[in-house]
Amino acid sequence: MTCALHSQTNSPSTDSTKVKNDSLSKKEFLRQLGNGFFPTKFLNIDMRYLVKYNQYEGLRSGLGGETNDEFSEKYRINSYVVYGFRDHRFKYKIGGGFRVNKATNTWLNFSYTDDLQETGSSNFLTDKRFFSFFEPRLLNIDLFHKHITKAIAVEHELSKHLLTETELSVSKIDPTYNYSFDINGNSFENFDVSLAKVAFQWSPFSDFEISEGKTKEVKNGYPKFSFQLTQSFKGVLNGDFNFSKADFRTVHRFIFNDQVFTEAILTSGIASGKTPLTHLYHAYPNNITKETILQRFSVAGINSFETMYFNEFFSDRFATLQFKHFVKPFKISERYKPQLVLISRFALGDMQDIERHQGITFSTLRKGYSEAGFELNKLLFGFGLSFAYRYGGYHLPSIADNIAAKFTFNVSL
Template sequence: MQKYCAYLFFIICIWSAQSQAPTKPGDTLSVVEQDSLKKSKFFKQIGNGFFPTKYIDIDLRYLFKFNQYEGVRTGLGGRTNNNLSDRYRMNGYVVYGFKDHTFKYSIGGGFRVSKASETWVNLSYTDDLQETGSSNFLTDKRFFSFFEPRLLNINRFHHHITKSVSLEHRITPYLLSETQLSRSNVTPTYNYTFFVDDTAFNEFRMSRAQISLQWNPFNTFETIGDVEVEKEGFPNFTLQLSQSFKDVLGGDFNFFKADFRTIYKLNHNALGNNFTEATLTSGIATGKTPLTHLYHAYPNNIDKQTILQRFSVAGINSFETMYFNEFFSDRFATLQLKHYLKPFNIAKRLQPQMVLISRFALGNMHDIERHQGVSFGTLNKGYSEAGLELNKILFGFGLSFAYRYGGYHLPEFADNVAAKFTFNISL
């Protein structure tokens, strides 16, 4: 981490040293604005997970990760940028897991159909792992952090080989869409059998069509130099519909999924460091859906005896007291409420911030007997936890405490408590 930060600082220093002095007094403002815009664009790319070079932007997500199945996962990824071509692009990555001794990779490319509507047609081939029960929106903006805390303790993955073609299109300035057709071979890496119509499946094939819509009606646009910058507004809404087809390109199951998320943020001061955030997420799967494509509620607690043995790193939007693989659902909803207090101004370099948190989850499952080889519960009684975080105490590290109560409160007090590190850093 320090090595990367030092490298970035070195690059910025070079830029500052090599910036040309203005030839006219009137040019000063223009030069300052251009330098500021270049630096802002550079840090925005870093914040989005890319280290820019002349023709290829290096994807920082693949440099180093760790989970319980792969152990250390390391590799290299990247994408071509506009300096090479603004009409065509390529992207890909290669990683290696030192615990499962397996390479994973993806390769893809795309071509632009329309610049005005940001319409792209993309093709990809991926051979990798995915967490069972996870659900991703196609239109999500890239989220990147130097450290992904939930990943450390995940142990239930399924392997997939997926070929896909997708269409990105901006319907209006506030409405984004992405449509994808895909064909996947899926193999759970754990003991699991899915029974459908008296047939047992230990691996399966899927042919799916998906459409994802991201509506940001309160976003604003600002022109800086010759670049238009989009500023996120709230609330925003995301809807994704998926249909799996049986007997189409060898698909094994018919099932339908609908996923929804809305995020609302209310600022309480002009600096934006005292605010309340609410996130509502829901999903439903109907038809013959294997566990791999159902839902968990983003648990982040390992099954150990004592609080200290469970001490790890808190996630960003995860249930800290919910144990991994404890619950799965074919219909669920979660509500997460966070209130960020104004940072405590102890010293210039010591300004910790307290966050008050409440989380709720509700779910259930039809035909639970179809899923054999694994044991789990449902969320029909309603899951509740409350907690607080004290962030950025030292070098971005802080502390998190959460308590599990309500319908799934456990008999032993210590089993309901989660104490963890937090890690927050911003560029």
């Protein structure tokens, strides 16, 4: 009996099962790292908060995380605390939620946040969590507003292909720069907003599977669509303004083979009513205001306008169209395969009642903005180079001011 047990323990099938389980554990660990988490027993440490840098806070460092299924499958806690070494201020979030329905992956979430947000940024509630070792644009951003936000949100899957999220929030907004919002002679240097948002993410051509009670996307299908409606209420929970916003984005890939494809991204937004600059739109600029090309040398963004200067344009209605064509990698060796990416970007926008925004100078995009360029990625340890040229309606008199040269960083786990 003992011999039989010993034989079973060392059988090829048992060893194979052990190797398979080890492989799955390693794969899951790398997947978590790729999503920006360092997994532990009950808590996944969020690496987004470890080290960052921007022009307002300087070095921003802290710690954050969220509980995992080992802690609870029905309840979760997600929080962080960071410190800005230039503004000498702590920022934090305290959040959590509980699952209402397992079949539809419905969660009710609560949060209290005291932090900064980039003015003119507009994010979709349903965006998948994005992580990279560099968040390129963050390095050069200097226009932030402080916000203290209390929010309650509901996540719900109408189907595997259609995700929704609804959020109610109240925020106290305090711009960190010289700005006032003028309405009929009343000037607001800081203000309250009460918002209702509803967002949809539709991936009709993706494939999904249910694993351990969770829906996972196993094949990326294109196109993908995101849509979000926002309504601000004056007089509700001290809200100062009435305004509405509608945001749309679609991502499509024209795939020629496993290594060659063209990615197209169309993004648009419109705001109506009395909307402060904090809640309007920029067009994803990523160029700092310095005299020479070398002084402006920094990190290229993922889908940003590399020749557009920060705070140069704002809009209450805008659209951008971006194309990236990924050429077949150059096979220098089995491990060294640089890749050329051809890029073309366009933006169009405008603004009504621009005189309401006092203390800050900017232009609109009514003439249409254009840039073209290329990236040569993965030249050395994931680093590459990027070049872009600004032309068309907003071409600048000095040739050098229209050129952006930067480095890129691409790594896959």
